[in-house]
Amino acid sequence: MLRTTLCLALLSSTVPIPSPIPGSSPGVTPSAIDSFVTRYQEATGLPGAAVAITKGTKVLHAAGYGETASGDRLTADTPMAVASVSKSFTSLAVMRLVEQGTVELDQPVRGYLPEFTMADQRAAKITVRQLLHQTSGMADSAFREKSLPQPRTLREAVARLRTARLAAEPGTVFSYHNTNYQVAARLVEVMSGRPFADYLDDQVFTPLGMRHSRTIDTDRDLPGSARGHLQILGRAIALPEPAGFGNGSGGILSTADDMARWLIAQHNGILSPRSVKEMRTPSRQNPAYALGWSIGRTSRGTPVIEHGGDLFTSTAYQRLLPGYGIAVMANTGMAFDDAGTLMDGLTAMIEGGTPQVPATPPYLVTDLLFLLLTLVTIGLAVRGVSRSGRWAAVRTGRQRWRLLPCFAPLALCLAIAPIFRVLARGGDIMWIQVGYLYPTFMIWLVSAATAGTAVAAARIHGGLRLGARIRRPPA
Structure with missing residues (x-):
């Protein structure tokens, strides 16, 4: 308790600690949350979702709703894919190495990861910070990472860049590109001397008590609970995720209970105040994107720090508001954005408004x-x-x-x-x-x-x- 109090005090001196939202609703209760999510499922046909809401260092509610793609009941301990929300975890893993003095954000990646070579001499100038800011110059337009044969490991993900070129000079343009975070995760492996999954477990999951969380490499590693659906005429159809590699950029599986612990950790000092501030400071190229986090405001003007995640059969979203944290996972794909819509409804509840439930299934x-x-x-x-x-x-x-x-x-x-x-x-x-x-x-x-x-x-x-x-x- 003393450690938490001291960390909160330190954070308040460097990174503003979220204060309660003016006019926020006292009705953000487990029963109100359950009612909203259940009504949303009934209206849209969403088969399953997991929700975690925290206030300060307390869990307001963590629950699962509906069923997994394999027909099992979805609970607060059911592992689901968080997709690109994983980037916040990879960024934290790199920042742990920065705090240990092993890595410097503004040094070239190649100095730590000699195997990172491209068919473009400018790649030698890419820094660790530029990977995490997504300003490395790598982009889908120059390197088609989805439609190429997919790697099986982080080593292979970096190796296939040898014939790739950059789309822009490093540090000049923002381009959201998963390969940035795959290279960052491989850097963690090499500099720590451990597989990325083991490093995350030791440095993040175990310290936070995230007992059911882990990271995987490819779609083939998805358990039944983390597989998802497409929706046609409001009916969910369970389908396998298309072939893809996601470790470092979108491979984490987690639960509602574990994500609640993750949200609370954003307030109680898993990193130093200086590192937290670094992670939430955006680049000049894109003032809305920091190191694995997006910076923005809700439609009502509330400041938020967040990140979404999309697979083709599931979606996820995390959001930090003043005094609150929310995480949502849904087992329908990016075409339907159920996690984002649920997130907006839960945010409206926290802001004192009424969450909107669609009248009919989407599309x-x-x-x-x-x-x-x-x-x-x-x-x-x-x-x-x-x-x-x-x-x-x-x-x-x-x-x-x-x-x-x-x-x-x-x-x-x-x-x-x-x-x-x-x-x-x-x-x-x-x-x-x-x-x-x-x-x-x-x-x-x-x-x-x-x-x-x-x-x-x-x-x-x-x-x-x-x-x-x-x-x-x-x-």
């Missing part, structure tokens, strides 16, 4: 529209195939160019990932991941591509048969 109208288009497309395809002989009879010779539009959906289907990269300004993605983001659109697009190709093939076949009959000599 219900959009899903209905694309599924209707799919049925229409299939119907038109059946009609086109059945009438292919008649089409061939009236469109001969040069008129066969009219088949080209039939292949347009196939061309779009094959080009959807490059098109997404253009629309996302260089953001990388695999074809299958587009399907996870826009499931009913992709169902329609694949159906249209199949239908168009089938109609074209039937018409070509009909034309060949017609030509053969015309050329056949009379008996």
Whole structure:
């Protein structure tokens, strides 16, 4: 107790300790939280979520709701993926080395990690701070980390950078890029002489009493409790996470109980006040992003320190408000952002407002529209195939160019990932991941591509048969 009091006093002298939000609601009770989350699940079809809320150094509530993808009851001790919330943990791991005098933030990464080489001489100038600030110059536009063959270890994640180039001069541009934190995690391994998972367990999880938390390498390591869903027409469909590597950048699994301990640790001195201030000081290139934390305000103007996390089948969010901490994990993917929406509702409760619950499942109208288009497309395809002989009879010779539009959906289907990269300004993605983001659109697009190709093939076949009959000599 004395240690906590002293740490709080030290923090107040360097980093402002959150004071209670003016007008905050005294009704942020376990029953009120349970009621809101349950109503949200009923309205949206969200199958499972975990929530932790703290006030100062006390846990207001930590609970699980609904079911996991494997059908088990979700509790406060159920491990779930926290995705990119993991970046805050990786940043803390690096800062522990900084406090020990083993690493300096403004020194080049290569001085600590000689294996970090790229096909770009400018990479030698990248500093540890630039990795954590996401200003290293690495970016999806120059290194397609998602669509390349995925590594299995942090060593492999760094090794595959040997042929990569930078998108910008180090320290000049902010670009959110998972590889930054994978390199940082590998640096921790090398400088500590221990696997990253062991270092986190020894330096973070065990000291904080986070008994059910750990970090994993790839999607193949996700336990059943941490797997998630897509939603179509408001119904959750359990699906495996697309192939991907996440250690250091998004590989941590945690629980509501453990995340409550993590939130409290942000107030009671797991790092020195100087290090805490360092972690929450943004870069000049992006005043909204610090070392593994985002800096912002709520819609009501309350200052927050936060970080979100997205997988294709689950989402997570953590937020520190004046006097409070909130963590949410949901087992639906980034297309639905249930963790972020729940976070906003819980924040509204703390600010004295009323949390909003959607009237219908997200994208219900959009899903209905694309599924209707799919049925229409299939119907038109059946009609086109059945009438292919008649089409061939009236469109001969040069008129066969009219088949080209039939292949347009196939061309779009094959080009959807490059098109997404253009629309996302260089953001990388695999074809299958587009399907996870826009499931009913992709169902329609694949159906249209199949239908168009089938109609074209039937018409070509009909034309060949017609030509053969015309050329056949009379008996």
